[in-house]
Amino acid sequence: MNRTTAEIRLDVLAANLRALRAALAPETAVLMVVKADAYGHGADAVVRCAAAEGVGGFAVAYVGEALEARAAAPGAEILLLGVAGPEDVPLLLERRITPVLVDVEQGRALGAAAQRAGRALPVHVKLDTGMGRLGLDWTAAAEAGAALRREPGLDLRGVCTHFATVRPGPGDPALVQGARFREAVAALEAQAGRRLVRHASNSRALLFHPAFDFDAVRPGILLYGYEARDPAGRVHTRPILEWRAEIVQVRRVPAGFPVGYESTHVTPAPTTLAILAAGYADGYPRALGNRAAVVIRGRRCPVAGRVSMNWIAVDLGPDAKERAGDEAVLIGGADGAAVRADELAAQAGTIPYEILTGIRPAHRRWTGGASLRDPA
Ligand SMILES: *Cc1c(COP(=O)(O)O)cnc(C)c1O
Numbered sequence: 001m002n003r004t005t006a007e008i009r010l011d012v013l014a015a016n017l018r019a020l021r022a023a024l025a026p027e028t029a030v031l032m033v034v035k036a037d038a039y040g041h042g043a044d045a046v047v048r049c050a051a052a053e054g055v056g057g058f059a060v061a062y063v064g065e066a067l068e069a070r071a072a073a074p075g076a077e078i079l080l081l082g083v084a085g086p087e088d089v090p091l092l093l094e095r096r097i098t099p100v101l102v103d104v105e106q107g108r109a110l111g112a113a114a115q116r117a118g119r120a121l122p123v124h125v126k127l128d129t130g131m132g133r134l135g136l137d138w139t140a141a142a143e144a145g146a147a148l149r150r151e152p153g154l155d156l157r158g159v160c161t162h163f164a165t166v167r168p169g170p171g172d173p174a175l176v177q178g179a180r181f182r183e184a185v186a187a188l189e190a191q192a193g194r195r196l197v198r199h200a201s202n203s204r205a206l207l208f209h210p211a212f213d214f215d216a217v218r219p220g221i222l223l224y225g226y227e228a229r230d231p232a233g234r235v236h237t238r239p240i241l242e243w244r245a246e247i248v249q250v251r252r253v254p255a256g257f258p259v260g261y262e263s264t265h266v267t268p269a270p271t272t273l274a275i276l277a278a279g280y281a282d283g284y285p286r287a288l289g290n291r292a293a294v295v296i297r298g299r300r301c302p303v304a305g306r307v308s309m310n311w312i313a314v315d316l317g318p319d320a321k322e323r324a325g326d327e328a329v330l331i332g333g334a335d336g337a338a339v340r341a342d343e344l345a346a347q348a349g350t351i352p353y354e355i356l357t358g359i360r361p362a363h364r365r366w367t368g369g370a371s372l373r374d375p376a
Helices: 010-023 035-040 043-052 063-072 086-094 104-116 138-149 173-192 203-208 341-348 352-358
Strands: 005-009 029-033 057-060 077-080 097-101 121-128 154-160 197-199 241-253 271-276 293-296 299-304 312-315 327-334 337-339 363-367
Touching (some): 010 363, 035 043, 035 352, 043 057, 043 063, 063 097, 086 097, 097 104, 097 154, 104 138, 121 138, 138 173, 271 327, 341 352
Parallel strands (some): 029 057, 057 077, 077 097, 121 154
Antiparallel strands (some): 271 312, 293 299, 293 327, 299 312, 327 337
16 A cells, blocks of 8 residues: 555544543533644544533634535534625524634624524624734724624624633733733623623643633644643643555665765664655655654654655664554653654644644544444
Protein backbone atom coordinates (compact mmCIF):
# COMPACT_ATOMS: atom_id res chain seq x y z
CA MET A 1 0.00 0.00 0.00
CA ASN A 2 2.89 2.33 0.78
CA ARG A 3 0.65 5.07 2.09
CA THR A 4 0.18 6.38 5.58
CA THR A 5 -2.70 5.36 7.83
CA ALA A 6 -4.30 7.14 10.74
CA GLU A 7 -6.16 5.24 13.41
CA ILE A 8 -8.54 7.26 15.54
CA ARG A 9 -9.45 5.66 18.85
CA LEU A 10 -13.06 6.53 19.60
CA ASP A 11 -12.90 4.69 22.92
CA VAL A 12 -10.17 7.12 24.01
CA LEU A 13 -12.24 10.05 22.74
CA ALA A 14 -15.13 8.76 24.86
CA ALA A 15 -12.82 8.55 27.88
CA ASN A 16 -11.62 12.12 27.24
CA LEU A 17 -15.23 13.31 27.06
CA ARG A 18 -16.02 11.59 30.34
CA ALA A 19 -12.99 13.20 31.99
CA LEU A 20 -14.24 16.58 30.79
CA ARG A 21 -17.79 15.91 31.93
CA ALA A 22 -16.55 14.89 35.38
CA ALA A 23 -14.72 18.21 35.74
CA LEU A 24 -17.68 20.38 34.76
CA ALA A 25 -20.80 21.23 36.71
CA PRO A 26 -23.74 19.17 35.46
CA GLU A 27 -25.51 22.26 34.10
CA THR A 28 -22.53 23.37 31.97
CA ALA A 29 -23.09 22.43 28.34
CA VAL A 30 -20.31 21.25 26.03
CA LEU A 31 -20.02 22.74 22.56
CA MET A 32 -17.30 20.52 21.14
CA VAL A 33 -15.23 22.24 18.47
CA VAL A 34 -14.99 20.05 15.38
CA LYS A 35 -13.75 22.54 12.77
CA ALA A 36 -11.09 21.45 10.27
CA ASP A 37 -12.56 17.96 10.04
CA ALA A 38 -12.42 17.58 13.82
CA TYR A 39 -8.81 18.76 13.96
CA GLY A 40 -7.91 16.16 11.34
CA HIS A 41 -9.62 13.26 13.15
CA GLY A 42 -12.67 12.92 10.88
CA ALA A 43 -15.70 15.03 11.80
CA ASP A 44 -18.35 12.46 10.95
CA ALA A 45 -17.02 9.71 13.24
CA VAL A 46 -15.99 12.15 15.96
CA VAL A 47 -19.37 13.89 16.06
CA ARG A 48 -21.27 10.58 16.11
CA CYS A 49 -19.12 9.30 18.95
CA ALA A 50 -19.35 12.53 20.95
CA ALA A 51 -23.12 12.79 20.45
CA ALA A 52 -23.48 9.20 21.66
CA GLU A 53 -21.47 10.26 24.73
CA GLY A 54 -23.98 12.99 25.43
CA VAL A 55 -22.33 16.04 23.86
CA GLY A 56 -25.21 18.33 23.00
CA GLY A 57 -23.53 20.83 20.71
CA PHE A 58 -20.79 21.23 18.13
CA ALA A 59 -18.98 24.27 16.80
CA VAL A 60 -17.56 24.56 13.28
CA ALA A 61 -15.97 27.20 11.07
CA TYR A 62 -17.76 26.77 7.73
CA VAL A 63 -21.26 26.02 6.46
CA GLY A 64 -20.08 22.80 4.80
CA GLU A 65 -18.70 21.61 8.13
CA ALA A 66 -21.97 22.55 9.81
CA LEU A 67 -23.92 20.40 7.37
CA GLU A 68 -21.63 17.46 8.01
CA ALA A 69 -22.03 17.86 11.77
CA ARG A 70 -25.81 18.14 11.38
CA ALA A 71 -25.92 14.90 9.39
CA ALA A 72 -23.88 13.14 12.07
CA ALA A 73 -25.84 14.55 15.01
CA PRO A 74 -29.46 15.26 14.03
CA GLY A 75 -30.46 16.37 17.51
CA ALA A 76 -27.46 18.49 18.48
CA GLU A 77 -27.00 22.23 18.50
CA ILE A 78 -24.67 23.24 15.65
CA LEU A 79 -22.94 26.57 16.05
CA LEU A 80 -21.31 28.23 13.03
CA LEU A 81 -18.30 30.23 14.24
CA GLY A 82 -17.54 31.53 10.74
CA VAL A 83 -19.26 34.47 9.09
CA ALA A 84 -22.54 33.48 7.43
CA GLY A 85 -23.99 35.58 4.62
CA PRO A 86 -27.66 36.21 3.77
CA GLU A 87 -27.45 33.61 0.97
CA ASP A 88 -26.78 30.95 3.65
CA VAL A 89 -29.92 31.74 5.67
CA PRO A 90 -32.43 29.34 4.05
CA LEU A 91 -30.02 26.45 4.61
CA LEU A 92 -29.23 27.56 8.17
CA LEU A 93 -32.94 27.64 8.97
CA GLU A 94 -33.67 24.35 7.31
CA ARG A 95 -30.80 22.50 9.00
CA ARG A 96 -31.12 24.31 12.33
CA ILE A 97 -27.61 25.75 12.26
CA THR A 98 -27.01 28.71 14.56
CA PRO A 99 -24.66 31.35 13.16
CA VAL A 100 -22.54 33.65 15.29
CA LEU A 101 -22.95 37.32 14.41
CA VAL A 102 -19.77 39.36 14.18
CA ASP A 103 -21.40 42.77 13.72
CA VAL A 104 -24.76 44.52 13.54
CA GLU A 105 -24.63 44.94 9.78
CA GLN A 106 -24.30 41.20 9.29
CA GLY A 107 -27.14 40.74 11.78
CA ARG A 108 -29.41 43.01 9.74
CA ALA A 109 -28.57 41.19 6.52
CA LEU A 110 -29.26 37.77 8.05
CA GLY A 111 -32.41 39.08 9.74
CA ALA A 112 -33.76 40.42 6.45
CA ALA A 113 -33.03 37.12 4.70
CA ALA A 114 -34.75 35.20 7.50
CA GLN A 115 -37.81 37.45 7.23
CA ARG A 116 -37.96 36.74 3.50
CA ALA A 117 -37.90 33.05 4.41
CA GLY A 118 -40.76 33.71 6.84
CA ARG A 119 -38.97 32.62 9.99
CA ALA A 120 -36.76 33.99 12.77
CA LEU A 121 -33.16 32.84 12.70
CA PRO A 122 -31.63 31.85 16.07
CA VAL A 123 -28.24 33.59 16.45
CA HIS A 124 -25.46 34.15 18.94
CA VAL A 125 -23.38 37.33 19.09
CA LYS A 126 -19.60 37.26 19.17
CA LEU A 127 -18.00 39.94 21.33
CA ASP A 128 -14.37 40.80 20.78
CA THR A 129 -13.02 41.33 24.31
CA GLY A 130 -9.37 41.32 23.35
CA MET A 131 -8.78 38.58 20.80
CA GLY A 132 -8.66 41.18 18.05
CA ARG A 133 -10.13 38.91 15.44
CA LEU A 134 -13.79 38.24 14.65
CA GLY A 135 -16.54 39.94 16.57
CA LEU A 136 -17.99 43.25 17.56
CA ASP A 137 -16.17 45.39 20.05
CA TRP A 138 -17.26 44.63 23.61
CA THR A 139 -17.73 48.36 24.29
CA ALA A 140 -20.46 48.40 21.63
CA ALA A 141 -22.45 45.57 23.21
CA ALA A 142 -25.35 47.69 24.49
CA GLU A 143 -25.79 49.46 21.17
CA ALA A 144 -25.68 46.11 19.36
CA GLY A 145 -28.23 44.62 21.71
CA ALA A 146 -30.63 47.50 21.04
CA ALA A 147 -30.14 47.29 17.28
CA LEU A 148 -30.50 43.51 17.06
CA ARG A 149 -33.63 43.58 19.19
CA ARG A 150 -35.32 45.59 16.43
CA GLU A 151 -34.67 42.83 13.88
CA PRO A 152 -37.81 40.66 13.70
CA GLY A 153 -35.89 38.15 11.57
CA LEU A 154 -33.45 37.44 14.39
CA ASP A 155 -33.95 35.36 17.49
CA LEU A 156 -31.01 36.39 19.70
CA ARG A 157 -30.18 33.39 21.85
CA GLY A 158 -26.56 33.53 22.91
CA VAL A 159 -23.42 35.57 23.37
CA CYS A 160 -19.81 34.50 23.30
CA THR A 161 -16.21 35.62 23.26
CA HIS A 162 -12.84 33.99 22.61
CA PHE A 163 -9.68 34.22 24.69
CA ALA A 164 -6.43 35.34 23.06
CA THR A 165 -4.12 34.33 25.91
CA VAL A 166 -4.57 32.25 29.02
CA ARG A 167 -1.56 32.48 31.31
CA PRO A 168 -2.52 31.24 34.76
CA GLY A 169 -1.18 33.45 37.52
CA PRO A 170 -1.09 37.14 38.33
CA GLY A 171 -1.67 39.40 35.35
CA ASP A 172 -3.38 36.72 33.28
CA PRO A 173 -4.84 38.56 30.25
CA ALA A 174 -7.78 36.15 30.31
CA LEU A 175 -8.97 37.81 33.53
CA VAL A 176 -9.27 41.13 31.72
CA GLN A 177 -11.17 39.52 28.86
CA GLY A 178 -13.44 37.68 31.26
CA ALA A 179 -14.27 40.90 33.13
CA ARG A 180 -15.01 42.71 29.87
CA PHE A 181 -17.22 39.85 28.78
CA ARG A 182 -19.25 39.95 31.99
CA GLU A 183 -19.74 43.67 31.71
CA ALA A 184 -20.62 43.56 28.02
CA VAL A 185 -23.02 40.64 28.45
CA ALA A 186 -24.91 42.52 31.15
CA ALA A 187 -25.25 45.53 28.85
CA LEU A 188 -26.25 43.42 25.87
CA GLU A 189 -28.84 41.46 27.81
CA ALA A 190 -30.32 44.63 29.29
CA GLN A 191 -30.83 46.08 25.81
CA ALA A 192 -31.91 42.82 24.23
CA GLY A 193 -34.42 42.30 27.03
CA ARG A 194 -33.56 38.67 27.62
CA ARG A 195 -31.10 36.32 29.30
CA LEU A 196 -28.68 34.83 26.75
CA VAL A 197 -26.70 31.61 26.67
CA ARG A 198 -23.11 32.61 27.50
CA HIS A 199 -19.98 30.80 26.43
CA ALA A 200 -16.33 31.79 26.31
CA SER A 201 -13.83 29.11 27.22
CA ASN A 202 -11.64 27.23 24.77
CA SER A 203 -9.56 24.32 26.10
CA ARG A 204 -6.97 26.40 27.84
CA ALA A 205 -9.43 28.75 29.54
CA LEU A 206 -11.50 25.75 30.60
CA LEU A 207 -8.47 24.06 32.15
CA PHE A 208 -7.46 26.99 34.32
CA HIS A 209 -10.54 29.20 34.79
CA PRO A 210 -13.63 27.38 36.05
CA ALA A 211 -15.14 30.81 36.68
CA PHE A 212 -15.46 31.26 32.91
CA ASP A 213 -17.48 28.11 32.30
CA PHE A 214 -20.67 30.22 32.12
CA ASP A 215 -23.47 28.24 30.41
CA ALA A 216 -21.28 26.32 27.98
CA VAL A 217 -17.64 25.67 27.15
CA ARG A 218 -16.07 25.27 23.69
CA PRO A 219 -13.17 22.85 24.00
CA GLY A 220 -11.34 21.54 20.97
CA ILE A 221 -7.74 20.44 21.33
CA LEU A 222 -8.04 18.98 24.80
CA LEU A 223 -10.65 16.47 23.64
CA TYR A 224 -8.21 15.30 20.97
CA GLY A 225 -5.74 14.69 23.77
CA TYR A 226 -3.39 17.65 23.60
CA GLU A 227 -2.60 20.73 25.67
CA ALA A 228 -4.05 18.99 28.69
CA ARG A 229 -0.98 17.65 30.47
CA ASP A 230 -0.38 20.48 32.93
CA PRO A 231 -0.97 18.97 36.39
CA ALA A 232 -2.59 22.26 37.43
CA GLY A 233 -5.28 21.86 34.75
CA ARG A 234 -8.75 20.55 35.60
CA VAL A 235 -8.85 17.80 32.97
CA HIS A 236 -6.32 15.29 31.71
CA THR A 237 -6.85 13.62 28.38
CA ARG A 238 -4.96 11.30 26.03
CA PRO A 239 -4.24 11.57 22.30
CA ILE A 240 -6.74 9.68 20.19
CA LEU A 241 -4.87 9.56 16.90
CA GLU A 242 -2.08 7.24 15.81
CA TRP A 243 -0.37 7.82 12.46
CA ARG A 244 1.62 5.09 10.81
CA ALA A 245 3.79 4.68 7.73
CA GLU A 246 5.24 1.67 5.96
CA ILE A 247 8.93 0.88 5.81
CA VAL A 248 9.55 0.43 2.09
CA GLN A 249 13.29 -0.27 2.12
CA VAL A 250 15.90 -1.29 4.70
CA ARG A 251 19.58 -0.68 3.91
CA ARG A 252 22.82 -1.53 5.67
CA VAL A 253 25.14 1.42 5.17
CA PRO A 254 28.76 2.12 6.15
CA ALA A 255 30.14 4.99 8.22
CA GLY A 256 30.37 8.24 6.29
CA PHE A 257 27.22 7.51 4.27
CA PRO A 258 25.37 10.70 3.23
CA VAL A 259 21.57 10.57 3.64
CA GLY A 260 19.00 12.51 1.62
CA TYR A 261 18.85 15.92 -0.07
CA GLU A 262 21.85 18.13 0.62
CA SER A 263 23.43 15.24 2.52
CA THR A 264 22.59 16.97 5.79
CA HIS A 265 23.13 13.72 7.69
CA VAL A 266 26.24 11.58 7.31
CA THR A 267 26.28 8.33 9.25
CA PRO A 268 28.91 8.43 12.02
CA ALA A 269 29.17 4.63 12.08
CA PRO A 270 27.89 1.63 10.12
CA THR A 271 24.15 1.40 10.62
CA THR A 272 20.82 0.38 9.15
CA LEU A 273 18.52 2.89 7.49
CA ALA A 274 14.81 2.44 7.01
CA ILE A 275 13.13 4.42 4.26
CA LEU A 276 9.52 5.23 5.15
CA ALA A 277 6.75 6.06 2.72
CA ALA A 278 5.79 9.37 4.29
CA GLY A 279 6.90 12.90 3.60
CA TYR A 280 5.86 16.48 3.69
CA ALA A 281 3.22 15.83 1.01
CA ASP A 282 1.54 13.61 3.60
CA GLY A 283 1.75 16.35 6.21
CA TYR A 284 4.96 15.27 7.93
CA PRO A 285 6.63 18.67 8.27
CA ARG A 286 9.86 19.17 6.40
CA ALA A 287 11.18 21.00 9.47
CA LEU A 288 11.37 17.63 11.25
CA GLY A 289 14.41 16.52 9.21
CA ASN A 290 17.29 15.55 11.55
CA ARG A 291 15.06 16.43 14.52
CA ALA A 292 12.15 14.08 15.08
CA ALA A 293 11.95 10.40 15.96
CA VAL A 294 9.57 7.68 14.85
CA VAL A 295 8.64 4.56 16.81
CA ILE A 296 9.50 1.23 15.26
CA ARG A 297 8.83 -1.96 17.22
CA GLY A 298 8.72 -0.03 20.47
CA ARG A 299 11.97 1.86 19.84
CA ARG A 300 12.41 5.53 19.05
CA CYS A 301 14.53 5.91 15.92
CA PRO A 302 15.81 9.31 14.77
CA VAL A 303 14.87 10.82 11.43
CA ALA A 304 18.10 10.98 9.41
CA GLY A 305 18.54 13.81 6.94
CA ARG A 306 15.91 15.94 5.25
CA VAL A 307 12.26 14.99 5.01
CA SER A 308 11.44 14.77 1.31
CA MET A 309 8.10 14.94 -0.45
CA ASN A 310 7.17 11.28 -0.03
CA TRP A 311 9.99 9.67 1.91
CA ILE A 312 11.94 9.94 5.10
CA ALA A 313 14.97 7.98 6.25
CA VAL A 314 15.33 6.85 9.86
CA ASP A 315 18.32 5.35 11.60
CA LEU A 316 17.49 1.92 13.01
CA GLY A 317 20.95 1.34 14.49
CA PRO A 318 23.45 -1.35 13.56
CA ASP A 319 21.58 -4.41 14.85
CA ALA A 320 18.19 -3.76 13.27
CA LYS A 321 15.92 -6.69 12.45
CA GLU A 322 13.24 -4.68 10.67
CA ARG A 323 12.32 -5.42 7.10
CA ALA A 324 10.50 -3.72 4.29
CA GLY A 325 6.76 -3.94 4.94
CA ASP A 326 7.12 -3.33 8.68
CA GLU A 327 5.32 -0.42 10.23
CA ALA A 328 6.66 2.82 11.69
CA VAL A 329 4.65 5.03 14.02
CA LEU A 330 4.94 8.72 13.17
CA ILE A 331 2.55 9.85 15.93
CA GLY A 332 1.52 7.50 18.70
CA GLY A 333 3.13 4.51 20.31
CA ALA A 334 3.09 3.25 23.86
CA ASP A 335 4.32 5.11 26.94
CA GLY A 336 7.86 3.79 26.89
CA ALA A 337 8.39 4.84 23.29
CA ALA A 338 5.85 7.34 22.07
CA VAL A 339 5.88 10.29 19.73
CA ARG A 340 3.28 12.95 20.38
CA ALA A 341 2.04 15.65 18.05
CA ASP A 342 3.10 18.28 20.58
CA GLU A 343 6.66 16.93 20.53
CA LEU A 344 6.72 17.13 16.72
CA ALA A 345 5.20 20.60 16.93
CA ALA A 346 7.96 21.82 19.22
CA GLN A 347 10.58 20.35 16.91
CA ALA A 348 8.96 21.93 13.87
CA GLY A 349 8.41 25.31 15.54
CA THR A 350 4.63 25.10 15.52
CA ILE A 351 1.68 23.95 17.64
CA PRO A 352 -0.01 20.53 17.80
CA TYR A 353 -3.12 21.99 16.14
CA GLU A 354 -1.14 22.59 12.94
CA ILE A 355 0.45 19.14 13.00
CA LEU A 356 -2.92 17.41 13.51
CA THR A 357 -4.86 19.42 10.94
CA GLY A 358 -2.01 19.09 8.46
CA ILE A 359 -1.70 15.34 8.29
CA ARG A 360 -3.12 13.77 5.15
CA PRO A 361 -3.27 10.03 5.63
CA ALA A 362 -4.38 7.98 2.66
CA HIS A 363 -6.37 5.74 4.97
CA ARG A 364 -8.23 6.53 8.16
CA ARG A 365 -9.75 3.98 10.51
CA TRP A 366 -11.93 4.72 13.49
CA THR A 367 -11.75 2.02 16.10
CA GLY A 368 -13.28 1.34 19.50
CA GLY A 369 -16.55 3.09 18.78
CA ALA A 370 -19.91 1.45 19.24
CA SER A 371 -21.52 4.52 17.70
CA LEU A 372 -20.13 3.65 14.27
CA ARG A 373 -22.28 0.57 14.06
CA ASP A 374 -25.55 2.38 14.49
CA PRO A 375 -25.37 5.54 12.41
CA ALA A 376 -28.11 7.90 13.49
C1 LIG B 1 -11.01 26.79 17.65
C2 LIG B 1 -11.88 27.50 18.62
C3 LIG B 1 -12.13 26.96 19.89
C4 LIG B 1 -11.44 25.73 20.43
O1 LIG B 1 -10.11 26.03 20.78
P1 LIG B 1 -9.18 24.93 21.49
O2 LIG B 1 -7.95 25.68 21.82
O3 LIG B 1 -8.92 23.88 20.46
O4 LIG B 1 -9.90 24.42 22.65
C5 LIG B 1 -13.06 27.61 20.70
N1 LIG B 1 -13.68 28.73 20.27
C6 LIG B 1 -13.44 29.28 19.07
C7 LIG B 1 -14.16 30.53 18.68
C8 LIG B 1 -12.53 28.70 18.20
O5 LIG B 1 -12.28 29.26 17.03
